[in-house]
Amino acid sequence: MELVGVSFFVAPGNPVANFFARLTATPESLHLFNIVTPLIMLGGAGLAFVLNVLPFIRLTWRRQNGEWVGEVRIKGRAPNFGIAVLSVVVVTIMVLYALGENWQCIIGQKISC
Numbered sequence: 001m002e003l004v005g006v007s008f009f010v011a012p013g014n015p016v017a018n019f020f021a022r023l024t025a026t027p028e029s030l031h032l033f034n035i036v037t038p039l040i041m042l043g044g045a046g047l048a049f050v051l052n053v054l055p056f057i058r059l060t061w062r063r064q065n066g067e068w069v070g071e072v073r074i075k076g077r078a079p080n081f082g083i084a085v086l087s088v089v090v091v092t093i094m095v096l097y098a099l100g101e102n103w104q105c106i107i108g109q110k111i112s113c
Helices: 015-023 027-053 078-101 103-107
Strands: 057-064 067-074
Touching: 015 027, 027 078, 078 103
Parallel strands: none
Antiparallel strands: 057 067
16 A cells, blocks of 8 residues: 555544544445445536537538428547547446346356345
């Protein structure tokens, strides 16, 4: 821990460590923590995707000769595109991890999940 300088955050007596210790102390609070944490992570990645896709993708709809025509315009903004791609990668990794972690429960090989 000292090599990367994070021992301050996980040291006993630290406010951050105490907060997480209280948050996971009882089975009920641990269950709530296990539900809320992925929602925050997925929500953050989803929000990053939406906020960074809006500046470089424009969708327009119009009627032309009695038919609806959709148009997608992409402007080249590398930083926004990079963050949008990264957020999709993060969500994909989290979803694949969740599937891998719970695969035995999903296919019915494990009784207690």
